[in-house]
């Protein structure tokens with residue numbers, strides 16, 4: 003997982019139209035305007051002892067006074083900035099809509115797409131009409147051969163193993179196009195397991211009482227959706243659909259296994275699929291997907307492909323047809339009638355995430371435009387909201403933090419000279435994108451029609467699929483971005499050896515050109531350090547300076563690295579958000595390594611930026627104290643129980659509180675806050691995990 007964080011929105015990706023259930027803010031203008039620059043002392047609870055309750059020390063008063071809005075599963079600094087970005091983006095859409103742009107122009111598409119979603123009356127009047135031709139096509143399937151073709155037609159570019167990390171697709175399989183593992187100069191097709199509606203296999207196989215209850219409610223939800231789509235025998239159909247999904251889930255790999263790149267490099271020739279994974283008519287499947295002529299695919303989870311393909315053969319045709327129909331209905335329900343949209347939210351939003359209320363429609367509309375025309379909107383956003391001075395200052399910070407990494411690598415006493423040389427080479431070729439991309443997506447072949455939101459979304463997904471399929475075998479662009487400028491996040495792209503820091507995260511409180519260096523390095527600097535360190539984490543260390551999958555470590559170096567990281571995994575295994583579940587140290591390992599390494603490098607970068615001088619005090623705090631508090635304040639958050647449970651299950655990131663507490667691995671924190679043995683977070687020097 004290479005994102006800096008996973009919003010509750012992203013965890014709802016079973017929504018495929020991932021804007022649909024967004025946990026967006028109700029009123030961005032409710033956020034108090036900050037007049038000060040630097041750490042936010044008003045958010046702290048200074049009655050707490052930092053060594054005992056670090057998270058509350060940094061964020062206690064914010065937690066006390068912040069109420070979770072009813073339309074959110076969680077809320078925090080990221081969500082606050084997400085609000086701001088959405089409000090700004092919404093303002094831009096309004097301007098564009100009023101400008102009455104000429105047909106065929108990018109601006110006209112933005113306006114038409116947004117308005118087609120906002121036209122609730124029109125959507126309601128159409129009812130099930132947009133679905134009918136697709137449901138009819140499914141009903142007409144007569145053989146397993148035709149089924150294979152239809153399954154192939156559902157393939158979309160909707161998964162992403164290493165960049166924006168999304169292992170979930172409700173379609174039978176998902177396609178990810180990215181630089182090849184063995185030929186990182188050209189784009190290759192990666193195929194990934196799919197076929198489930200619930201977020202992960204655990205939801206189907208876990209024997210916990212909580213999950214059993216969720217499954218019961220899920221089955222009722224499937225019945226309700228089928229009834230809304232006017233299917234007869236909804237109960238019996240739902241039972242068979244859920245049983246099929248359960249069988250698929252049993253073949254799936256766990257999230258921790260999905261993240262193990264070493265298990266993923268399985269090139270299969272197209273001709274070998276029917277031998278390797280018999281059952282599905284693969285020739286028909288690839289014909290349906292428009293990929294008949296693609297000679298080789300990289301199969302991420304071979305055992306799941308074997309299992310899912312066999313299920314196509316062993317499960318009755320009628321069950322598969324019901325499964326196809328239900329998955330289609332579920333996927334498009336956010337742009338269908340209010341009853342279908344509401345029923346979907348009642349399960350995926352309320353039951354799975356605990357948020358009683360859906361976001362206002364305008365905010366979902368903004369996210370829809372971000373999904374399908376995000377670069378066109380982002381171009382305007384970046385011009386308006388990201389001045390060149392901010393870009394220059396952020397670039398200088400990145401340079402200081404990279405320099406700190408270089409020094410840290412050179413100083414490692416356990417690492418062989420040859421490994422160090424390749425690590426330095428990776429830093430030499432690392433591309434750091436700040437603010438916005440150098441090239442933009444060309445949407446000219448994406449057709450947007452007024453008053454046709456269903457068609458607009460359908461064609462948007464096809465446009466994205468075709469855009470990627472066309473690039474198979476072509477030369478890669480290492481400077482290509484995987485995020486829009488208006489996204490509040492950051493990402494490491496390991497196969498490109500590149501980082502993206504979108505304009506929307508380079509905002510206060512993460513980054514404030516007027517704030518003292520201590521606060522900027524503690525907040526955004528540790529995010530930058532986090533992303534840089536992914537270059538060398540469990541996953542990053544498997545790619546060389548050109549992005550090729552290659553082991554450039556000596557055996558002893560790798561052993562040392564694995565021993566230290568195993569200790570970090572064990573440390574996180576002890577964290578329990580609720581008495582019956584603990585954080586999965588292995589599932590969250592790469593992110594936890596990045597957090598520890600990110601603070602360490604950013605703290606070095608901060609000290610280097612002082613050029614031997616002393617940092618100014620703020621509210622009685624010296625430079626290092628401000629640095630660590632700013633880091634801790636990145637993680638102020640409130641999350642509903644259901645959402646937090648889901649996060650622990652499916653998110654490669656640890657819950658916020660434990661991310662903030664990782665300062666206990668950093669020597670400088672002990673000194674800054676006089677942390678002593680006997681305090682809750684105290685670790686003896688040899689128990690602190692130092693990785694870089």
Ligand SMILES: [Zn+2]
Pocket residue numbers: 003004005006007532533536592593596
């Ligand atoms: Zn990360």
